[in-house]
Amino acid sequence: MKKIILVFLLVIGSFSYSFGKEERNVIRVVGESVVTVAPDTVRLNIDISEIKPTYDEVYLASSKTLDFIQDKLRSKGVKKEQIKTTNFNIDSYYENVRKEDGSYERKFMGYRYSHNLYIELSINDKKIGEVLDVFNGLKIDNIGISLAYKLKDDSEVKNKAMIEAYNDAYQKAKLIAKTGDFSLGKIVEIDYNSKGNNIDVIDFSDRNLNLMKASSNFNFQPEDLKYKDTVTVIWKIK
Known part of the structure; x- marks a missing residue:
């Protein structure tokens, strides 16, 4: 009974487990990532x-x-x-x-x-x-x-965020599979574009500084940029 309750809480916290007639043998997991990098x-x-x-x-x-x-x-x-x-x-x-x-x-x-x-x-x-x-x-x-x-070229950090989002989904899926005493089968579907992927979002407005009285003594220290990504992966379960 405790094992069943634990599985249910894990599902509610970060990902979803499909119980519909057509998807009773799959698990749907949302992976997330945040990659920080210093601007150049x-x-x-x-x-x-x-x-x-x-x-x-x-x-x-x-x-x-x-x-x-x-x-x-x-x-x-x-x-x-x-x-x-x-x-x-x-x-x-x-x-x-x-x-x-x-x-x-x-x-x-x-x-x-x-x-x-x-x-x-x-x-x-x-x-x-x-x-x-x-x-x-x-x-x-x-x-x-x-x-x-x-970043002048952010292609590498974008790719890293995508990979980490997938790895996050996989680790979550393995954890819930182990807790629920079942194993993961093959991947049925990967949904990357329609689940709120915001990998491209770097909100300049949050970083804007009013510089109406600028000086040659430019010494601003920027915060790291954050690249976020999400990916949804569906596995067969067995």
């Missing part, structure tokens, strides 16, 4: 925008600002091809203006461009602080800078 790359995300009365003026302003940024960064050793644009757009810009009677009206103020770009540098690159100082010196309407840590 710093990604600087830069968002800049300006408002001008006319479309031509705002377009010219965006071009001049980008040229200025590229020239300044080149002087710090950053190549033009390292500066990547993720989004650029120009929109009409309106503001809600309060009238004398206390109500508000939507008033056209001109045109605004938004330019989102990023630069990736080695985490040990000594010029990171100098690059940040370039953006501190920009005299434009609005600028936002955030910093993120990542």
Whole structure:
């Protein structure tokens, strides 16, 4: 009786045991893994925008600002091809203006461009602080800078997380088989994509730092990145 209760608790805790008519002789186990690794790359995300009365003026302003940024960064050793644009757009810009009677009206103020770009540098690159100082010196309407840590190539750690998730499923299956006094047969199915696999998820927003007053004395110590994965494996039991 104690053995049966123990098996039931194990099943409830981490994995499921199928009792349906078509699956009475299988065991379904969910394996999980978390692999931590130190980042090797710093990604600087830069968002800049300006408002001008006319479309031509705002377009010219965006071009001049980008040229200025590229020239300044080149002087710090950053190549033009390292500066990547993720989004650029120009929109009409309106503001809600309060009238004398206390109500508000939507008033056209001109045109605004938004330019989102990023630069990736080695985490040990000594010029990171100098690059940040370039953006501190920009005299434009609005600028936002955030910093993120990542791996330049994460294929190896992804594979490791997947393998560890499978091994976790296998160890759980062996434990429950031993406790329940049965043995594992061949694998019936491996479900890898539809069970909440989040191997690709590295949430930059959790690691963003506001760097509006950056300094050349760049000494941030990043936390390790965490890669998570799950895999569901179904075995025949005998």
